[in-house]
Amino acid sequence: MHQQLPPEQLDRLICLEARIHKKSKEEIIQEHNLQMESEKQTDENDRNKQNMDSNKKSDDLKCSQNSENSPQKLFTSQNLSPVQKKSIIVKKHSQSKKKKKTKEGQQKDITQYLQYQKKQQKAKKCEQKLIEYSIQDSPFKNKSPLHNDLGLEKQLKEKQNQIAISEIKIKELETHNSELRETISSLTEQQLKMQDVVKQFTIENEKLKKQQLQIQLQTNRVRLGEYVVQREKTALVDVWIDGEDLRQAKEQTKKLENLKTEYENKKKNSKNKEEQEMRTINVKLNFLIKEEQQLQETVDRLETEKNLHIKQLKRVYEEEHARFTKNNDYPLIGERYQVLSLLGKGGFSEVYKAYDLQELREVACKIHQLNSNWSDHAKQNYIRHAIRENRVHKELNHPHIVKLYDSVEIDKSSFCTVLELCDGPDLAYYIKKYKCFPEKEAKLLIGQIISAIKYLNNHKNKIIHYDLKPQNILFHLNELKISDFGLCKVLEDDNSKLQLTSQGVGTYWYLPPECFHMGDQPPNISSKVDIWSIGVIFFEMLFGQKPFGQGVSQEKILKEQIIVKSQSVTFPQKPIISNECKEFIRACLAYNQVDRLDVHQASNHSYFQKKLN
Structure with a gap:
């Protein structure tokens, strides 16, 4: 058988x-x-x-x-x-x-x-x-060969069942994947349509704002004045002509000054006059003095509006002659960022307000463009600085530091860094507008700046901002944020000091004396450079003027060594500030680095521990 x-x-x-x-x-x-x-x-x-x-x-x-x-x-x-x-x-x-x-x-x-x-x-x-x-690790290893074979057969059947189930699941996943692809394709198409609608809406909205701005500028040209081109000998120059409100305010001020002078002369010649007439003259003089004060406040307010009006005129002029929007008023960067209007212009870059079509938020796009007339060395140096700024800034995350969102290459000679857009102007705008901040408000804002500088100092590689000034301090939701890390210095290997090899850069009014040191060896700098800048900014916020080099150009500061000769700070009599505030500013503006506060001492200073009434 x-x-x-x-x-x-x-x-x-x-x-x-x-x-x-x-x-x-x-x-x-x-x-x-x-x-x-x-x-x-x-x-x-x-x-x-x-x-x-x-x-x-x-x-x-x-x-x-x-x-x-x-x-x-x-x-x-x-x-x-x-x-x-x-x-x-x-x-x-x-x-x-x-x-x-x-x-x-x-x-x-x-x-x-x-x-x-x-x-x-x-x-x-x-x-x-x-x-x-x-089957050494199998549960059948200690059993008889018959049991082993039966176990293997069972395992084989289980594996076959698993394979069959897996194949069914694979088919289901493939079907689901196909459906998801179709859904994604449909959603992508819808998203593109929505982005196009949002894009058109933002452009139209920006055009409307620009029209309103032109109407406002035209009104202010009549009220506050404008620049007109006049010939002076063989050259054409821009000359400012005051508007009606300013002219009238100045004329009234002049009339009041003449009346005041007239009544003062009468008072001097009124020795033999009656007492009643003297009282009348004194009353009129007091009235003229009060009226003169009110009129002077009006003139000051108009002058502030005039400065802001000039700033707006300058921005509109720069926008009309901007390099990036020369051929297209509303370019799209990286198929994502819709450029809307110029916010400002630096020495080597232009900053635009833009709209992020993916995240649906307003952002600031800083356009870096290489000048075709630059030498190869200058181009490489600029690219190196821009890359370093981008690398350093991208690692930072602090509530009082502007966030860096993205970087986009535009073409071979230009690229864009996408930054957090701050809803308010910079600190320089408010200093021009209000001149003097109340000490309580100024102290609060300076505390926010110190908080950001302390964060930079505690970073894994200590960072010196090196370019702290009111123009680089922006308002956002009533708080301050530091921006522009183009000149920052990085202290590596736990060093507390760094040799300054790039002398002559920065804004001279806000740099300490060691940055102007001339000699065979470059000076050593530390984070105390930023503490000096904080002292200057605090002084300017309180008194409406700089402690050193007020009204003097950068060239003259360098030529006459104004900062180097500034051994100590002098405080104006008005407005009145607390002695603790003066002591803190003096400690920030100490001439020698050794005597100056460091970041931690400034943050823990007794002045910030005490609350102002």
């Missing part, structure tokens, strides 16, 4: 029988071989018996036939010829030869089968070793 099966199935049956009867595989094979030999022997005996029976029958049949023809026997040697005898012998020999071949073939088949069994046993042993290695 087993011979009719394929070898692999036969081997499988033998293994199962060995496990069931708890015998070795060799014993089962031996028993099978013996059984097969006995079965073969039995079959052979049965066949021989059948052959003998059939031969006997045939002989009997022949004998009966011969007996009918002749009374003598057929197979007697007397009745057979030599040829017949020979044929009978040959026939018997061929039959015995066939039987021998059949036995040899059967023995050969048994030998081949045994050889095949040996090969299968060797393969099974290798396979068993591999299985033992593969």
Whole structure:
């Protein structure tokens, strides 16, 4: 029965029988071989018996036939010829030869089968070793081979089920992914349409604001004045002409001064006059003095409006002649930032108000452009400074420091840094507008600046801003934020000082004496440079003027060494400020670095611990 099966199935049956009867595989094979030999022997005996029976029958049949023809026997040697005898012998020999071949073939088949069994046993042993290695960590390792095979079959079925489930999940995910792609494509298309609508809306809104600004500027030209071009000898120059409000205020001031002078003269010549007339003169003089004070306040207010009006005129002029918007009033940067209007212009850059079409917020875009007339060295130097500013600024995150959002390359000669847009103007604007801040407000704002400088000083690489001034301090939501890190210095390797190799840069009114040191060796600077700048800004906020070099140009400050000669600070009599405030400013403006406050001393100064009434 087993011979009719394929070898692999036969081997499988033998293994199962060995496990069931708890015998070795060799014993089962031996028993099978013996059984097969006995079965073969039995079959052979049965066949021989059948052959003998059939031969006997045939002989009997022949004998009966011969007996009918002749009374003598057929197979007697007397009745057979030599040829017949020979044929009978040959026939018997061929039959015995066939039987021998059949036995040899059967023995050969048994030998081949045994050889095949040996090969299968060797393969099974290798396979068993591999299985033992593969299931060392399996829960079936301590069980019998039958259990191992059953466990492997179970694991195989589980794996097949898992694969089938995974394939179903993959198909579901592919379907879901396809649906998501279609959704994303649809949403992207909608987003582009929305961005286009927002873009058009912001542009139209900005155009409307510019129209309103032009109307306001035209009104202020009449009220406050404007620049007109006049010829002076062979040159054309811009000359300022006051508007009606300013002219009238100045004329009234002049009339009041004449009346005041007239009544003062009458008072001087009224020695022999009556007492009643003297009282009348004094009353009129007091009235003129009060009126003069009110009129002077009006003139001051108009002068402040005039300065702001001039600033707006200058900005509009710069916007009309800006390099970046020369060919397009409303360019789009990086398919994201819609440029709207010019905020300001520096020496090497232009700052625009823009709208972020992705984040839906207003931002400031600082455009850095290389001048084609610059030398290669100048271009490389500018790029190096811009990259350093970008790298340093990007790492900063403080509530009183303007955030850097992004950097975008525009073309080979220009790139853009995207900054947080502050809703208010800079500190210089309010100093011009109000001239003098109340000490309480000024102290609060200076505290915010010190907080930002302390953060820079505590950074992993200490940072000196080096260009602190009212123009670089912006208002946002009634708080101050420091901007413009183009001149910043980075102190690496935990150094507290740095050699100043770039002398002559910065804004001279706000730099300490050590920055103007001339000699063979460059001076060493520290974060105390920023403390000096804070002292100057605080003084300017309180008194409406700079402590050193007020009304003097940068060239004259450098030429006459005004800052270098400023050994101490002098405070005006008005407005009156507290002695603690004066002491703090003196400590910030100490001539020698050793005597000057550092960042931590300034932050923890007793002046900031005490609350003002």
